[in-house]
Amino acid sequence: MKTFDQQVKELYEQANIIIQGFFEAEMDEADVQVHIPENFKKEFFSLVDKVNLSLMEDKDNFYGYFLFQMMKEIRFDMSSPTGVNFKNAKYTIYFNPIIFLTLNIKQMESTIKHEVLHILSRHLIRAKDFKCRYSTIAINTAMDIVVNRYLDYLPPYASTLERVNNHYNLQLQPYEPFEYYVEKLQVAIDLLDENEDSQEDDRDKEEQVEQDFIPEKTHDIWEESQNIDEKTMQEFTENFINNAQKGSNSAYLDSIIATFKNNKGELPWHIYLKRLMGYVESNKKKTITRRNRRQPERLDLRGELRDHKAKIIVGLDISGSISDEEFKQGIREVLTIVKNYKHEITIVECDDEIRRIYPVKSIKDMKDRPNIRGGTKFTPVFEYANNKKANLLIYFTDGKGEERLKVTPKGYKILWVISGNGDGLSVKESYGVVKKLKHVEIKRDSLELKDVIIDGYSMNNQERIR
Known part of the structure; x- marks a missing residue:
């Protein structure tokens, strides 16, 4: 029986053969799609199942049971190892094998936890509120700072508070909300020279194969989420959460779940x-x-x-x-x-x-x-x-x-x-x-006929209402 590492190595070699075939076919014919063989899908998802089993055996088995409910698909066009969106009343998690298979099992677990934490933090919805006023890189980095602070065994390229502070010469404080980070980051990004600012716009967003981690594009897949109202998504997510509660969680995870349920995941206006x-x-x-x-x-x-x-x-x-x-x-x-x-x-x-x-x-x-x-x-x-x-x-x-x-x-x-x-x-x-706006009881200035019992009696029980 193959070990986990042997299975990873073989799958990585197969993934490279798949994309090499795509590049060769693309030279001869335009608009060629990446063909993913069924045997590769079966073998890859058997590996994901092993990672899921490891998550279920962890102290925070919540992540494993949450992942168990999600649809799973392979996409070579993502610039991150994993990604999520919401379609057909389900959360779907996507994997880019070329990036995902370079990680060890603990890092694989962390990338899955990373996506679940984005869901619990309602980032898929909150990002829409900010995209008109802030750059994609500022939004993505700020959200990743928030969720990565809870995770160990992160990939070497993950956005952490320390790395972001060093890169932008900032002194961002830990455990601040997303809004704090995105504002500070946008100011720092605006001060960079125009050549760096233009990198985001120059990249081809139609690439069918991504082989490297690109912060500006890590959450592009969120745009494909089904357009439903926040209340409906809230209800679906709470159902996922309830089904994933199979034991005790770490204090930080309990706190995030409680915030999601009690405050409906959003700040009052x-x-x-x-x-x-x-x-x-x-x-x-x-x-x-x-x-x-x-x-x-x-x-x-x-x-x-x-x-x-x-x-x-x-x-x-x-x-x-x-x-x-x-x-x-x-x-x-x-x-x-x-x-x-x-x-x-x-x-x-x-x-x-x-x-x-x-x-x-x-x-x-x-x-x-x-x-x-x-x-x-x-x-x-x-x-x-x-x-x-x-x-x-x-x-x-x-x-x-x-x-x-x-x-x-x-x-x-x-x-x-x-x-x-x-x-x-x-x-x-x-x-x-x-x-x-919080609901306010409307006070009426006068008593209406419907406020009185129909065909009833007056307060003194003496005279019928006509």
């Missing part, structure tokens, strides 16, 4: 707003007392000072089902969060066009919403924010409106807050983060 306020770019003014940061040798260029007055625009969709109670609760949260920053808040009421604009300093400044109820367009508010050079736009809406904004947001953070009755955001490219 008001907590997310707190973090956004820390990142909001304030207005700047020129000064002769400070040199230009990017070109300090140019004495003719003035430096910049921040006056720390953030322009915050609060868009209010007055056409939909968002209630006064929900919106007032939201504004209270906004005012509480921003009070420690120098700011100015402007409310913009809009249905199919902007109906009213007014400043707000306290909840007492809130005005009753107009009774006009037109259609729903988000674009007018974004046009206003662009013209006013806003720092942050918070949009309260039931989510139903345009599928595509007619203008591109310019230089400000965006937070969509969907009402408790809303199902999601109709805009396909949000340019920001979409969060759900």
Whole structure:
């Protein structure tokens, strides 16, 4: 019987023969697909089963039982040893044999754990919220830092906090959230020269065979996930988690699972707003007392000072089902969060066009919403924010409106807050983060007939209701 290492060696040799045949065929004919023989698939997945068995025998056997539920496929076009996405109500894990088979069994286990941790951290969904504002390399690296901090026996090229700090000359702190890392990394990446920045765009994303680890492309496969709402994916994932719970877990794993279940894996919108306020770019003014940061040798260029007055625009969709109670609760949260920053808040009421604009300093400044109820367009508010050079736009809406904004947001953070009755955001490219508003009980001003027992009696049991 072959040992595990012998099986790995033979499979690696076969994998190289497969891709060599692909390259030779491609020279003679265009659009040739990689042909994977059935006997290779059978032998490769028998090796994966051995890794899975090893995971099931581990203290954290959760990973093994989670993997047991997943579909498994081979793909030579991935630039990482493993990858995941969500299709047909199942999580599918993919393996690139050329990269995967260079690892020892412990490293193979770690790459599988790596993918499961991405799922538990809801990275497949959260990455979509950031792709419009951050580079792919910043997002991928930040997410990998978060999950790799829990793993041992990582491949030599894995993104760890130490390696990233050394590469970008940073001092990132451990055990921080993904949002912290992606922001810091993007700043560092922006300071690199244009040649390095352009590497991501120059790579051919249509390659059918990848033989090396490429950080910019490690999570490209996530884009192929089935487009379903977060609630449905949450339910499917919880089902996977429950079926994988066959024993006790490490404290860190229990904590991640508890966070996923209890908080539904996402930050409440008001907590997310707190973090956004820390990142909001304030207005700047020129000064002769400070040199230009990017070109300090140019004495003719003035430096910049921040006056720390953030322009915050609060868009209010007055056409939909968002209630006064929900919106007032939201504004209270906004005012509480921003009070420690120098700011100015402007409310913009809009249905199919902007109906009213007014400043707000306290909840007492809130005005009753107009009774006009037109259609729903988000674009007018974004046009206003662009013209006013806003720092942050918070949009309260039931989510139903345009599928595509007619203008591109310019230089400000965006937070969509969907009402408790809303199902999601109709805009396909949000340019920001979409969060759900906590449900608020709506208080009615008067008693309605349906509130009284039909064909019942009055409170005194004396007179029938007619």
